[in-house]
Amino acid sequence: MVANANADLKPGLFATARIEQKNRTPAILVPADALQTTGGTSRVYVVSGDRVEERIVTIGQTVDRLVEIVNGLKAGERVATKNVARLVDGAKVM
Secondary structure (H helix, E strand, O other), X not given: OOOOOOOOOOOOOOOOOOOOOOOXXXXXXXXXXXXEEXXXXXXXXXXXXXEEXXXXXXXXXXXXXXXXXXXXXXXXOOEOOOOHHHOOOOOEOO
């Protein structure tokens, strides 16, 4: 509930809120350059040996130039950060 004594808040207005928690929750963060979003679908390319594997991911908050990955990536997996727009699933990398 938010006080609105002066009726400044009107129906249809939007607000952004930040909820701070006492305990920190571990998160997986990747550089924004590693993320590719097309048609509302976000993906990263996980480097596995000399190839990449496309992963559809769910993103969360953005912190500076880092983006939280909520789903679709495990901690410790390496992601490509260069030439991401040119990558496809199974592409060979050096």
